[in-house]
Every structure is written in C-alpha cells, then in structure tokens.
C-alpha cells in the first residue's frame with residue numbers, strides 16, 4: 001500500500017514535468033484566454049490537459065501531423081471550458097482530427113421543394129455527436145483573429161450532451177432553464193437583427209445561423225473577449241459564467 005501511495009504521489013508530482021517548462025510557457029503565452037486563471041487553476045488546467053492527451057487520439061489530415069505545441073495548445077483550450085466541470089463532459093468519444101488551416105466539407109441538402117443541393121462548405125471545425133472533433137490548426141494566430149475554433153467545437157460537444165444541439169447544454173442544479181432561455185432568445189433575436197441590418201458586431205456573424213451556433217460563438221467570446229460579450233449581452237454572460245463556473249472578466253493575479 002505504501003508503494004502504491006508513493007507511486008501515485010510520485011506520478012502526481014512528476015506529471016506536468018513530463019512536458020518541458022519552456023513548452024508549457026510558450027504554449028500558454030500564445031493563449032490570452034488563460035489570463036483570468038490563478039496559479040492553482042493554471043496547474044489544474046495543465047493536469048487536465050495531460051489527462052485529455054492520454055484519453056484522446058489525435059490524427060492529422062491532409063498530410064499534416066500536429067506537433068507537441070499544437071497538441072498541447074488544443075488540449076489546454078479544450079479543457080478550459082470544462083476546468084470546473086470535469087473531463088467526464090468529453091467522455092464517450094476519442095478522435096481529434098486536425099487540418100492545416102481551414103478545410104472543405106461536402107454537403108447534401110434537400111430543400112422544401114424536394115430538390116437535392118450538393119455543395120462544398122469551407123469550415124474551420126466540426127463536431128460529431130458521439131464521434132470526433134475536427135479542427136483547423138493555424139501556426140500563425142493572426143490567421144484566425146477573433147475566433148477560437150477549439151472552444152467553439154468543444155462548446156458544441158457540451159451542447160450535444162443534452163441531445164440535438166440547440167444552444168442549451170445540460171444546466172447545473174440551481175440554474176434556471178427559463179432564465180437561460182430568456183437570456184439567449186433575446187440576445188439571439190437582437191443579434192440576428194443586427195446581422196440582417198449589416199451592423200458591425202463583436203460576435204462572428206456566423207452566430208446568427210442557429211441558436212446552437214450562437215451558443216458556441218458566445219462561448220468563444222466568453223473566454224476570448226469577455227468584456228465585449230458582457231457589454232453586448234450581460235444576461236448571456238451571466239448564464240455562461242454560471243454554466244462554466246468561471247468569470248473571465250475577473251482576471252485574478
């Protein structure tokens with residue numbers, strides 16, 4: 001028993017040291033969305049990221065092989081939304097497919113007249129219910145300024161925990177379904193009007209596609225531009241703070 005305890009202790013203390021401190025620092029420095037985390041939370045995120053890398057299987061697409069920097073960056077960003085929720089939220093699937101830059105998804109849709117339309121859609125990411133997450137990786141963060149593909153796709157994964165994605169993940173005890181609906185419905189309606197009127201919006205206009213996209217894009221903004229999200233949609237911000245159990249506006253030293 002002593003040996004087992006010692007092994008666990010040793011493994012625990014040694015774990016994040018299995019990645020070079022310089023690599024942790026380089027990856028974290030490239031992720032301003034981690035700014036609100038205090039030192040204990042950063043350590044917990046590193047440990048969760050290593051668990052994530054143990055449980056998920058990365059594969060590259062289009063002759064791309066994600067290197068350690070990319071894997072660690074994706075793991076940290078994927079774990080950020082579930083830092084206070086636990087990695088179980090991502091259970092039941094393993095694959096993460098990484099493309100170098102954006103990619104094409106062939107689509108087939110039948111319209112209201114029964115006519116089949118086949119087209120190709122440019123995509124930055126895609127999540128499959130019970131299946132893999134597909135992501136684009138950009139070496140230069142300037143290439144995807146304003147967006148966080150990883151948080152976006154993993155927000156869809158959380159939404160899928162409650163069935164068909166509709167912009168409402170399973171809420172915690174103590175959260176109010178009506179308050180969530182009211183906050184998101186009003187914000188979505190306002191946002192769609194602003195996009196229709198071709199106003200400049202802080203959130204990506206893609207959020208107007210569907211309430212599930214609005215939730216995913218609002219989740220990106222919650223972590224990457226929390227002040228702007230709070231300014232535009234404070235009720236949505238508060239619901240997301242209750243759901244993610246984090247408050248990125250409060251940067252703690």
Ligand SMILES: [Zn+2]
Pocket residue numbers: 152156213216
């Ligand atoms: Zn989406």
